[in-house]
Amino acid sequence: MVAYRYLGNSGFKVSEITYGNWVTHGSQVEDDAAIATVHAALEHGITTFDTADVYANTRAEAVLGEALKGQRRDTLELMTKVYFPTGAKGPNNTGLSRKHIRDSVDGSLRRLGTEYIDVYQAHRFDHETPLEETFQAFADLVRLGKVLYIGVSEWTADQLRAGHGLAQDLGIQLVSNQPQYSALWRVIEDRVVPTSQELGISQVVWSPLAQGVLTGKYRAGEALPEGSRAANEKSRDNVDQRFMRDEVLTAVQRLQPLAEQAGLTMPQMGIAWVLQNPNVSAALVGASRPEQLGDTVKASGITLEADLLQAIDDALTGVVERDPEQTESSSPERRLV
Numbered sequence: 311m312v313a314y315r316y317l318g319n320s321g322f323k324v325s326e327i328t329y330g331n332w333v334t335h336g337s338q339v340e341d342d343a344a345i346a347t348v349h350a351a352l353e354h355g356i357t358t359f360d361t362a363d364v365y366a367n368t369r370a371e372a373v374l375g376e377a378l379k380g381q382r383r384d385t386l387e388l389m390t391k392v393y394f395p396t397g398a399k400g401p402n403n404t405g406l407s408r409k410h411i412r413d414s415v416d417g418s419l420r421r422l423g424t425e426y427i428d429v430y431q432a433h434r435f436d437h438e439t440p441l442e443e444t445f446q447a448f449a450d451l452v453r454l455g456k457v458l459y460i461g462v463s464e465w466t467a468d469q470l471r472a473g474h475g476l477a478q479d480l481g482i483q484l485v486s487n488q489p490q491y492s493a494l495w496r497v498i499e500d501r502v503v504p505t506s507q508e509l510g511i512s513q514v515v516w517s518p519l520a521q522g523v524l525t526g527k528y529r530a531g532e533a534l535p536e537g538s539r540a541a542n543e544k545s546r547d548n549v550d551q552r553f554m555r556d557e558v559l560t561a562v563q564r565l566q567p568l569a570e571q572a573g574l575t576m577p578q579m580g581i582a583w584v585l586q587n588p589n590v591s592a593a594l595v596g597a598s599r600p601e602q603l604g605d606t607v608k609a610s611g612i613t614l615e616a617d618l619l620q621a622i623d624d625a626l627t628g629v630v631e632r633d634p635e636q637t638e639s640s641s642p643e644r645r646l647v
Contacts, residue, residue, distance in 0.1 A: 311355035312610045315591040317429070318485030319510030322459060324387050326585055327610050328358040329603075330516060330594035332365055335373040339598045348377035350600035354607040360488075360514065360594055362391035362433055363418050371421040379423055386428075389514070390418045391463060391488075393433035395645075405645040406436035406444040415456055431461035431488060435469050435641040441476060449480040461486035461514070464640040467505035474509045484511060486591065489637065491515035492524060493583045493622055494553060494562075494629065497636040503589045512591035515584050519595075523553040524580035526566055530556040557629055564625035572618055574609075581609035583622065 314323040329351040335344040348359070359378070361371050371390060378386060392414040395404040402409050418427065430451065436444065451457040462473060465487055477484040487506060489498045491513065498513065506513060519525055552558070569579040581593050595606050614622075623630075 312357075312607055316512070317459070317514075317591050318483065318512045320459060320483055320485045322387075322428070322485065324358040324514070324592050325356050325610075326592050327356055327581070327607050328360055328389075328514065328592040328594050329356050330360040330596050331370045331374055332362070332516070332594075332596060334596050334598050335361075335366060335370040341373050341376070343599065344373050345377040347597050347600045347603065348374065350603050351597075352381070354603050355610075356603070356607065357385060358387040358389065358592060360389040361422075362394075362431075363396050363414055363421075364391070364394035364433065368396050368417065368421060371418055375421050375423040383424060388422060388424060388427055389429040389431060389461065390422065390427055391431040391433035392418070393436065406432055406439045406447075408443055408447040411444070411447040411451070415451055419456065426455055427457050429459045429461045429486060430457040431463050431486070432465075432473075433463050435462070435465050436645065437641065437643055438645055441472055445473065445476040445480055445482075448477075449482045452482045459483050459485045461488060463488035464490070464637060465502075466637050467501040470502065470505055470509060470511060474511065484509075486512050486514050488514045488516060488594075490517045491584055491587075491590070492518050492520045493580060493626060494520040494524065494558065494631065496630055496632050497634055499587075500632065500634045502634070502637060503587070507589050513587070513589050514592045514594065515590055516594045518584040518593040519577060519580045520553045523558065523562055524565070524576060526562055526576040528554065528559050529563065530559040552631070555629075561626050561629045565622060568618060568621050568625065572614070574612070575605055577606050578609040578612065579614070579622075581606055582612040582614055583619075585609065585612070586614055586619065 312325045312327045315326045317324050359374060361374050363371055392411055393406060404410060448460045460482055470487060474484050491498055569576050584590055584593050597603050
């Protein structure tokens with residue numbers, strides 16, 4: 311079964327393999343397949359589910375809510391996000407203003423079919439709204455019982471420090487940050503992780519397999535595998551082409567014998583790699599078919615020895631992104647409408 315980890319300096323635990331439905335529910339796969347995959351996640355011991363109102367323009371939340379209908383709410387941990395525009399896309403239907411947060415949380419609660427959200431996350435940093443306004447709105451939601459904990463996504467170390475200070479002043483808990491992190495994308499290690507460790511904030515990382523590249527299924531100079539995310543017209547736009555360069559794909563192939571020697575599959579080794587970071591509480595995994603989860607959940611509880619970690623670093627020399635400024639660039643300077 312999947313192991314659990316505390317989220318930040320709180321008493322709240324999440325399954326260290328967390329199910330995320332960014333590019334699957336409501337877009338890449340049909341609803342029946344999506345619901346079957348959620349049920350498979352539950353059978354494998356995953357109880358934490360992450361989504362966002364913007365995923366498939368609210369459809370992902372609705373499909374997840376339908377899939378979880380009938381489950382005991384106290385056995386689940388639900389995480390969703392607010393920032394990006396959905397629906398009518400009016401001037402106030404974006405960002406982290408009090409109005410947009412209030413309107414968005416009610417929509418998320420309705421679609422998820424729940425009375426409260428365990429972790430409500432700021433999907434990006436809003437440069438156009440005073441941070442005090444955002445956190446006062448979050449604090450109000452906590453006091454109303456609509457939200458239990460606050461998280462953010464892709465915030466810089468300075469932004470995390472400022473948000474943490476306001477959360478403390480308001481008597482609420484900022485427990486998590488959700489950045490991209492994998493053996494190929496390590497931009498959080500220099501600043502975000504040390505600051506988060508100091509403040510008691512955990513990472514819930516997305517794309518631990520670099521959007522499927524670390525599974526080894528993509529090979530330089532070869533056709534895209536049928537059924538893969540990069541080959542699917544509904545999801546290919548979400549594939550970061552920086553990972554699809556020939557030099558990256560060639561380096562990733564050097565990981566295959568390392569995984570075999572360790573008795574692991576490539577997906578297991580990739581997910582276990584991010585979980586070796588003590589500041590990571592959970593790795594977000596997605597799936598388009600129920601059977602995919604049977605492999606990835608086995609990464610829970612695996613310890614990678616120091617010599618294997620070094621061998622992975624050596625194999626990927628020259629293709630790993632480490633620039634901490636990449637985090638800053640992930641939040642738009644202007645709200646999207």
